[in-house]
Amino acid sequence: MSVAAISAVTVTLLLVGVLLSVLLNINKVAHDVERDVQVRVVINRGTNKEQIKQIKADLTKIKAVKKIKFSSRKQELKNVIGVYGDDFRLFQGDSNPLYDVYIVETNSPDQTIKVAKQAKKIKNVYDARYGGVAAKKLFKAVATIQKWGLTISVLLLFVAVFLISNTIRITILSRKDEIGIMRLVGATNSYIRWPFVLEGAWTGLLGAVIPIILVDFGYNWAYAVLSKSFEGTAYRLLTPGQFLWEIDLLLAVIGIVIGALGSGLSMSKFLKI
Template sequence: MFRTFFRHIWESFKSIRRNGWMSFASISAVTITLLLVGAFLAIILNVTKLADDIANNVNVTVFVETKTAETDVEVVGTELEKINHVESVEFSSKDDQLKNLTESYGDAFNVFDGDTNPLRDAYIVSADEPGNVKEVQEAAEEIPNVEQADYGGDFSDQVFNISSSVQKWGLIGTVILLVVAIFLISNTIRITIMTRKREIQIMRLVGAKNGYIRWPFFLEGAWVGILGAVVPVLAMVFGYDKIFTLFNRDLMKTGYSLMAPGDLVPQVIILMVITGAVIGSLGSVLSMRRFLKI
């Protein structure tokens, strides 16, 4: 049994070498496909992570009216704590906000000092669940002496819409690329079958079973897919690390981060190798069913 299996493997390698240019074309097609698939996966996973991070870290900023007395400001905080689904309430004075702005954007904001500070006292309200943020924001606006309650709704909605679009179109593009790769591999295997048609007929005449005849072609398609994954795997290992280093430093200043290479790269590599083997094998199966008729 093992001898037969290794013979099938050897025959699949010989077939790839025998059909050099066609095999090279199929491997190249798989390589290009998996490069794009890997890029799509990296983008989709990172955009999804950022959208989840934003969804899980959305706070409601409640601005107190400018001329509100200090005691009334404290009352606003007490009322905010009574709202359903509120997890925490943190006071941020206008001086604290000016300090944060100065640290983030430079000394240009130092012109606003003391009585000239145009900012307002505010409360940072955290909801217990991301889905309850909107409800907390609407309830906060009904409290007396509250001028505005904002949770960055427009920005958050834009991020979520972008995430949804990237996932949808990325999936559609990936499926199209995989179909093209399967088609090219299928044609390569079909040519191999046609060149060995007489050999296959002789094998059937001497009693070879269909499974025995199919295995070399099935393995050939799998090897084409795996060989096509080599370059995409190397590109993911070395390329994503550089991209992460280049962009993540600036992104972390906003409180968010891309997926770490150690979390993303192994997943994508395994998926690309498996995808390469599957589309290669599938292309081989389609060729045998449609053209070999065995």
């Protein structure tokens, strides 16, 4: 029964560890995508240097603006060539159809639309682009991911508590004769209870060891493989050192606490006079 209890704890905590790792990384990438949304303030053609500086000054006055970066027509064309290939080199020089641009970052992603509307009103600004409907959908999708990620995590912990505590309870029920004999020879309730509580805690801890090892090794392998897919983008997975120790500690605490509580509560049935 002890082996069965440890196995149940192992399987349950492994599921908890894997899903938490996945949810935390989904949340991280969602934040990166959200932060990558910027306002591109397009400057009218023929605007002189002084007027361009004035546009930056006006943008700085907007409270929600965090950072402003200038990108010339030449730089914008270089970016296009880098993405779409050398065919676009024919637009170099006077044939360049692109505009000078100010790239604006906001204090928070949900202020992007507001800043774009204010930027459009500035003199010598041709347009202010932020992604339009796509940006609104993105903000909504990120909020949904965060909400459901938290909900799934909480439900998962409840499932872990239920499965582990019930498995521990079964092991206690299988030893009711042993508990009855201890009571008959005059053992006190605390004398009977504490060995079982400690046994439950050890069962939970031993059951957490394998999930901790598998999650750590598995995530390090997955991080090495998947990180290559994010090269050249603004998105990153959580590095193993950022959060794995927290998940390891959480798994150990869940195993110990639920194992001890499951044993303690199960004992109450047999210790009633």
